[in-house]
Amino acid sequence: MLLLTPGPLTTGPETRAAMDVDHGSRDPTFVALTRRVRDRLTALATPAAGWTTVPLQGSGTFAVEAMIGTFVPRDGGVAVLVNGAYGQRMVQIARVAGRHVVAVVADEAQAPDLAALDQVLEGDPRLTHVAVVWSETTTGQVNPLEAAAAVARRHGRRLLVDGMSAFGALPADVDALGVEALAASANKCLEGVPGVAFVIARAESLAGAAGRAHALSLDLHDQWRRFEADGQWRFTPPTHVLAALDRALDLHAAEGGVAGRGARYRANLAVLVEGLARLGLRPLLPPERQGPIIVTFPAPAHPAWDFERFYEALRGRGFAIYPGKLTAAPTFRVGCIGQVYPDDLRRFVDAVGTTLAELGLTPGDAG
Numbered sequence: 001m002l003l004l005t006p007g008p009l010t011t012g013p014e015t016r017a018a019m020d021v022d023h024g025s026r027d028p029t030f031v032a033l034t035r036r037v038r039d040r041l042t043a044l045a046t047p048a049a050g051w052t053t054v055p056l057q058g059s060g061t062f063a064v065e066a067m068i069g070t071f072v073p074r075d076g077g078v079a080v081l082v083n084g085a086y087g088q089r090m091v092q093i094a095r096v097a098g099r100h101v102v103a104v105v106a107d108e109a110q111a112p113d114l115a116a117l118d119q120v121l122e123g124d125p126r127l128t129h130v131a132v133v134w135s136e137t138t139t140g141q142v143n144p145l146e147a148a149a150a151v152a153r154r155h156g157r158r159l160l161v162d163g164m165s166a167f168g169a170l171p172a173d174v175d176a177l178g179v180e181a182l183a184a185s186a187n188k189c190l191e192g193v194p195g196v197a198f199v200i201a202r203a204e205s206l207a208g209a210a211g212r213a214h215a216l217s218l219d220l221h222d223q224w225r226r227f228e229a230d231g232q233w234r235f236t237p238p239t240h241v242l243a244a245l246d247r248a249l250d251l252h253a254a255e256g257g258v259a260g261r262g263a264r265y266r267a268n269l270a271v272l273v274e275g276l277a278r279l280g281l282r283p284l285l286p287p288e289r290q291g292p293i294i295v296t297f298p299a300p301a302h303p304a305w306d307f308e309r310f311y312e313a314l315r316g317r318g319f320a321i322y323p324g325k326l327t328a329a330p331t332f333r334v335g336c337i338g339q340v341y342p343d344d345l346r347r348f349v350d351a352v353g354t355t356l357a358e359l360g361l362t363p364g365d366a367g
């Protein structure tokens with residue numbers, strides 16, 4: 001079964017095999033493994049000095065929640081650019097953490113509203129931070145990180161990035177952008193297994209964040225100090241998952257790092273979009289805002305359309321896809337990430353063609 005979904009996603013046999021060892025958390029081998037993974041992740045984010053990575057047990061949301069809780073002061077606040085479910089989730093996280101939050105909302109099919117952000121920052125001095133989703137997995141839209149960073153910089157605010165489904169495949173230098181921290185996880189473009197997430201941050205910002213976090217287990221400052229002191233995790237580390245991530249980072253480097261990984265995903269995207277267009281299915285987003293991570297397709301406007309049957313039939317042919325996450329119209333999503341290659345996408349396009357015919361949606365009807 002190929003998972004054409006943005007997490008959990010298809011992993012490689014070597015990555016899974018790396019989990020076949022039990023590591024003691026205090027064992028020097030594991031302490032060195034943790035150090036190595038932290039350094040490799042930092043190096044993927046920027047060549048600049050003064051940056052560090054704090055890994056955290058859990059799925060990606062745990063890291064986003066830890067980032068907001070650790071960096072936004074209790075008497076500060078965050079303006080969140082929202083154009084999808086993951087932006088909305090950061091708003092919810094900030095509310096639960098009791099932080100002042102302003103949602104700057106744009107339509108899911110549109111770019112973030114930077115003019116509105118500009119006004120909001122102008123009028124609300126309590127807002128110390130701006131938060132943005134780099135690749136909004138709700139639709140597959142890549143948000144303009146540089147432009148958002150420029151607005152934050154102009155107003156002297158700090159920028160927090162949910163880089164979950166972009167980090168490792170889309171290029172950016174967090175130091176040059178003026179980012180304060182970026183959250184991501186093992187099980188997106190790095191193609192590790194689920195169970196560990198991480199925040200890449202300026203060490204100076206981490207040092208200044210003592211006592212801010214609203215939850216002990218999500219306190220990145222505290223975990224960072226422990227790593228710096230003796231290399232240890234505060235609580236039971238996901239040892240097998242970290243070993244798999246270390247191996248996945250080898251494969252990432254062997255593929256040519258961020259550039260190589262991004263190139264394969266773009267090749268996957270091209271096969272997918274061209275193939276489904278021949279079947280009358282076209283992406284929701286225009287090409288200039290469509291990222292190479294996941295694609296949202298509006299469902300065929302045809303009475304015979306039935307997502308559940310479509311999903312089950314594709315599953316029977318060895319492919320798992322995603323339901324749409326849009327509130328407005330029925331859609332479905334197909335991921336381009338994980339251990340999948342253009343040939344897999346070619347087979348997928350064929351499977352979609354067969355399935356549409358089976359459902360009574362012949363190619364000519366599908367658009």
Ligand SMILES: *Cc1c(COP(=O)(O)O)cnc(C)c1O
Nearest residue numbers: 059060061086135137162164165
């Ligand atoms: C996957 C993802 C997350 C984290 O989701 P989890 O289910 O907690 O792993 C957060 N933000 C974005 C943009 C994502 O794609």
